[in-house]
Amino acid sequence: MSYVVAITGKGGTGKTTLAALLVKHLIGRGCKPVLAVDADPNTCLDAALHVTAGQTLGRAREQTRELASRGIGAGVSKQQLLEMKIAECLVEADDFDLIAMGRPEGPGCYCYANNVLRDVLSRTSSRYPFVILDNEAGLENLSRRILQNVDLLVFVADSSQQGLLTVKRLYDLAREMNVRYGKLAVIVNRVQGTLSGSQIDELREATGADWVMSLPEDAEIAGLGRNGEGIWPVTADNPVNKLLGQFLSEAGIHGGSGEVPL
Numbered sequence: 001m002s003y004v005v006a007i008t009g010k011g012g013t014g015k016t017t018l019a020a021l022l023v024k025h026l027i028g029r030g031c032k033p034v035l036a037v038d039a040d041p042n043t044c045l046d047a048a049l050h051v052t053a054g055q056t057l058g059r060a061r062e063q064t065r066e067l068a069s070r071g072i073g074a075g076v077s078k079q080q081l082l083e084m085k086i087a088e089c090l091v092e093a094d095d096f097d098l099i100a101m102g103r104p105e106g107p108g109c110y111c112y113a114n115n116v117l118r119d120v121l122s123r124t125s126s127r128y129p130f131v132i133l134d135n136e137a138g139l140e141n142l143s144r145r146i147l148q149n150v151d152l153l154v155f156v157a158d159s160s161q162q163g164l165l166t167v168k169r170l171y172d173l174a175r176e177m178n179v180r181y182g183k184l185a186v187i188v189n190r191v192q193g194t195l196s197g198s199q200i201d202e203l204r205e206a207t208g209a210d211w212v213m214s215l216p217e218d219a220e221i222a223g224l225g226r227n228g229e230g231i232w233p234v235t236a237d238n239p240v241n242k243l244l245g246q247f248l249s250e251a252g253i254h255g256g257s258g259e260v261p262l
Contacts, residue, residue, distance in 0.1 A: 002125045008135040009156035010166045014189045019134035020048035020231040027095040035128035038100040040136040050230030056102020057116045060085035153181035159191045171207040185211040
């Protein structure tokens with residue numbers, strides 16, 4: 001069984017950067033290979049991991065429709081064509097693989113691409129001891145059961161009053177949508193200074209979170225993002241990196257090849 005970490009929150013809070021840093025930490029702890037899943041139609045996780053998702057599931061679907069309409073691939077079913085295109089979507093790196101949902105290039109909603117991603121993950125995720133799922137803002141992907149079991153759900157917020165209120169609304173929405181998860185972490189990102197004890201207590205009381213933590217605004221990580229270098233050069237003594245390492249240890253992810261917390 002894979003251990004699944006799903007990350008969501010308001011747009012612009014640094015969800016994708018945190019997802020990439022968690023991939024980096026897991027690899028550093030010997031918990032590999034990791035499957036990184038970019039479930040945001042605005043594909044960004046590949047850049048944070050310094051790889052290129054040349055093909056996405058949304059694009060694969062549109063290309064399959066076009067090929068089928070032109071009669072290309074005679075003797076091959078549309079489903080077989082789609083599976084061939086899906087195989088092109090997997091980006092293989094040394095210690096992790098990445099797959100991106102992307103967006104449909106033609107008219108219509110994201111539902112089909114979402115369904116394709118769910119089917120792909122149901123077949124492939126068990127090959128990986130850890131899966132990091134970077135979601136779009138909100139809970140739509142999780143409510144559609146892209147993955148049936150989420151072991152650790154992470155809400156990412158900024159430290160504004162509106163950002164903290166969004167976390168509470170996400171929690172209420174998760175309950176309404178019956179989103180299934182094992183443990184919940186609330187990470188308040190890019191904090192200047194520290195969260196007050198009352199803010200932490202308020203978030204924990206409102207969400208029942210197993211962990212509430214804050215991460216500071218960090219010039220090194222911001223600079224790497226601006227320069228398109230990805231997260232790999234982030235130093236071991238970087239404060240955000242160290243705090244995420246402590247968090248993983250508290251979550252029971254200590255290292256060892258494919259070690260999955262109980």
